[in-house]
Amino acid sequence: MAVYSLIIIFCVSFLILVSLYLLNSKEGVENSLEQHPETVGKFYNETTDKFLEVYGEIIQAFRTKDVDSYLNYTAKNMRLANGMKLIDAGCGVAGPAMHFAELFKDIAIDACSISEVQIEKASQNILNKNLGAKINTTLCDYHYLDKNFNLNSYDRVYFLESYGHSQDKKKLLDAAWEVLKPGGMVYIKDLFAREVEGEWEQHYIDKICEDINEAYKYHIGSLYETLSILRKKGYLLHFVKIPEVNEDEFENLSISNDFQNLFNIGKIESWDNYVFPIDFFEILAEKPRFSSEIERHLYFMNKS
Numbered sequence: 001m002a003v004y005s006l007i008i009i010f011c012v013s014f015l016i017l018v019s020l021y022l023l024n025s026k027e028g029v030e031n032s033l034e035q036h037p038e039t040v041g042k043f044y045n046e047t048t049d050k051f052l053e054v055y056g057e058i059i060q061a062f063r064t065k066d067v068d069s070y071l072n073y074t075a076k077n078m079r080l081a082n083g084m085k086l087i088d089a090g091c092g093v094a095g096p097a098m099h100f101a102e103l104f105k106d107i108a109i110d111a112c113s114i115s116e117v118q119i120e121k122a123s124q125n126i127l128n129k130n131l132g133a134k135i136n137t138t139l140c141d142y143h144y145l146d147k148n149f150n151l152n153s154y155d156r157v158y159f160l161e162s163y164g165h166s167q168d169k170k171k172l173l174d175a176a177w178e179v180l181k182p183g184g185m186v187y188i189k190d191l192f193a194r195e196v197e198g199e200w201e202q203h204y205i206d207k208i209c210e211d212i213n214e215a216y217k218y219h220i221g222s223l224y225e226t227l228s229i230l231r232k233k234g235y236l237l238h239f240v241k242i243p244e245v246n247e248d249e250f251e252n253l254s255i256s257n258d259f260q261n262l263f264n265i266g267k268i269e270s271w272d273n274y275v276f277p278i279d280f281f282e283i284l285a286e287k288p289r290f291s292s293e294i295e296r297h298l299y300f301m302n303k304s
């Protein structure tokens with residue numbers, strides 16, 4: 001009898017321990033998801049001066065030597081036009097937003113960042129360039145665009161190498177959907193993990209991606225996961241493509257390497273056997289004017 005009691009006590013204790021462990025690890029994951037944007041904010045509070053030193057006001061790894069020409073290219077692919085309302089989700093110090101505001105006479109941009117330091121600098125930059133009538137800055141987590149900006153109101157929500165910081169890309173693209181007008185579009189330009197056939201090489205790529213994530217507080221996305229989230233939500237994919245710039249204009253990512261070497265963030269110790277870990281893509285996707293479930297065919301019929 002005593003043996004049976006001991007077995008029952010052992011089993012019950014074991015079950016309690018397992019439940020506690022599962023509960024804890026679930027909370028752990030949820031907490032880390034909740035806390036991640038704060039970590040990113042802290043990272044940029046501490047490193048923005050360093051980024052400015054090396055990158056200037058456009059904090060993007062993929063760019064042309066003349067960064068203005070790259071932003072013109074971006075504006076064209078985002079299909080920007082006068083009269084539009086935009087959200088720059090992850091605006092840095094407002095380099096791109098100021099460029100677009102200067103490019104278009106009549107444009108309104110809400111620029112947001114999770115970093116206090118960046119928002120302070122962005123506001124000062126906008127003031128210095130007298131662009132306050134066109135650009136507003138907001139300190140907020142872009143996963144809550146729908147809590148910070150008007151719903152169904154924006155022509156574009158764009159992410160210029162900011163999307164990959166998100167630890168919850170579905171939440172992010174859901175929030176973007178809420179603030180977009182029907183017919184509005186989300187534009188993403190970012191890096192995505194490379195895929196190769198060789199098992200060893202893939203393993204190596206994944207490892208380097210992990211290192212980049214750690215160094216830059218990133219969550220390098222899977223292209224397919226992003227496309228799947230967009231399509232399940234009902235976004236219409238206009239294009240997915242590599243950024244198309246002339247080879248001789250491409251900056252060759254040398255600024256990023258300088259940055260890594262200068263500040264020891266994710267430094268590449270040796271180029272021997274280095275496998276390039278990522279590809280850059282541009283994605284443009286539309287929140288349809290028609291209900292994509294019931295009236296999807298009308299979309300194509302009414303598009304002139």
Ligand SMILES: C[S@@+](CC[C@H](N)C(=O)[O-])C[C@H]1O[C@@H](n2cnc3c(N)ncnc32)[C@H](O)[C@@H]1O
Nearest residue numbers: 037058059090091092113114141142160162165
């Ligand atoms: C690599 S920088 C790019 C900045 C800017 N797009 C540019 O081209 O100069 C990434 C930006 O994403 C922002 N970011 C990352 N996570 C964010 C979040 N959860 N909410 C808002 N902004 C975020 C960072 O604060 C930073 O401004």
